[in-house]
Amino acid sequence: MAEEKKLFKVTIDNITIDVEPGTSILNAARQIGGDVTPPAMCYYSKLKDSGGKCRTCLVEVAAGSTADPRPMPKLVASCRTNVMDGMVVKNITSDRVTDARNGVVEFLLINHPLDCPICDQAGECHLQDLSYEHGKGASRYEFKRRTFDKHELGPYIQLHMTRCILCYRCVYTADQVSNERRHGILSRGDHAEIATYIEKSLDNDFIGNVIDVCPVGALTDKTFRFKNRVWFTKPVDAHCKCDKCSGEVQLWMRGDEVLRVTARKDEWGEVKDTTKGEPGWICNTCRFERKKISDWVIEGPTQVNRHSVISQGHYVGVKKPHETIAKVMGGRDPKLLMNIKDVSEVNQVELSELKGPATSESFKQLKKGN
Template sequence: MSEEIKKFKITIDGQTTEVAPGTSILEAARQIGGRSVPPAMCYYKPLENSGGRCRTCLVEVSKGSEADPRPMPKLVASCRTGVMDGMEVKNLTSDKTQEARKAVTEFLLINHPLDCPVCDQAGECHLQDLGYEHGLERTRTEFERRTFEPEDIGPYIKLHMNRCILCARCVLAANQLTEEREHGILFRGEQAEISTYLNKALDNDFIGNVIDVCPVGALTDKTARFAQRVWFTKPVNASCSCSKCSGKVVLWMKGEEVIRVTARKDQYDEIEEWICNECRFERKDLKYWSIEGPRHIDRHSVISLNHYEKPKNMINLLNNPDAKEISVKDEE
């Protein structure tokens, strides 16, 4: 009989849960759920060694542990800090955390262009969400932004380095999914950029997944660029018989037309199963797919407002206390 592992208790914003030793504060927060979960621009659970770069997940540790109740002197990155038994953490309830998140957001936006109206990532962009919640109305910097020309880094992928925040998710995904990595972070400091090795193309069978892991619009699908705004499309679960991957995908459709194909993601926008390039880029016809039904988008986003799916027994209330309730049946 194996010995039972003692779990650690952690309290985040007044909510307590128990987690296994070695769990990060961020994963413990995700176990609690709700608005106490810190945002993360670089951490990506399916990718080894991710996290620790963007600092958007900073939290205040007001109590280190039962053994040593002293608070930690500085804010810590929740994705890289392990839980201790009896630890108490403040996220939403900490003014220092919120001020630090505003500062981090401002730094991320220093070189980021204001091209949301033409960016394919608009509507499902983590930086757009951060900018809305914590961003300033105008920049306080006076120097010129870094600018790059869009670059083709493969037959299917377009790189917009202007939008990149150097989270390194795409590099880690390539390391994990391919045997020979052909792109990475070149140079250092403010000169750092994502690029390929001697202009080589990224043509691995699974390299299209770097588009899905990118939290901003730096890597885009050339087969779907400028085809449609995401909030005008209808996501549906679909599957096919594929010899390379599971074939389980999300089709983003406009009428009967397949605009783009992506991997299925959870509420934190993390891929559940990697898909191959053939499923992602080459199967843009319904004849290849078995439709399973509408895809419910769990993460908070423009695309999760149920404009494409009516929940059962839903009652819509008009913004008027004297108005009568309108049911789904009345609407139809």
């Protein structure tokens, strides 16, 4: 009989859960869900070695473990710190964490252009959500924001380096998902930027996935550029037979028009696994070239979080109430359009027949129908 694997008990914001050894604090919190889960701008569970760069997932460890219950002196990155048996963690219940997270968001917004009204990522931007929850009403930064030279990344991907927060997700994606990587971080410090080497184009079959992993509007889809707002579109799940990827995608439609195609994402904004249990990365052919509804088999509307702006006007599982007017009217169908003049006696006298300025007498005549 196989020996049962020992589980660690970890308490996060007064909620205790059993997790496997080697689980990070962030993933343990995700098993609880809700507000207990710290935000993450750089960590991506499908990408090896990601995390530890944005510092938005900082938490306070009030007790290290049962064997050593001393608290950790500094806040730690929950995506890079594994749980120990008996560990006690504070996230939303810690004033230190809230203050630190507010400071991190302020730093992230220092050089951000704040061009949400024209950004294609608006409505599904993680930085928008983060700044709404932890941002300040005004900036204390009085200096000139940094700018970068424009880089062309090819016919499908648009780079806006001024929006980038250097999360490195796109670099890891190109390294681990596509066959080769032609872009990365150039320069250092405040001059660091995402760019291609010697102005090369990103033309790998799976390079379009860098759009899905980008938490802000730094990498966007050129075929969807300025076409519509995501809250005006209807996301539906669909699939097709593809010899390069799983073909399981999410279509963003307006009427019968397919405006863009993306990979399916989970509640944490990460690419979902396919029905076969494999990572759901999609190829460029599915993403950029199959924009006809006849190319896909529609499975049904995507389940959208009701707190998301995308959920406005998007109802799933809602039943239309049974119409009873015909029964009330004895089986006759209601007249949806009718001329009020034909059934009302209020306007029998035209105002043009009233001479002189409008007086109380003229209104009395109109009321009497004279």
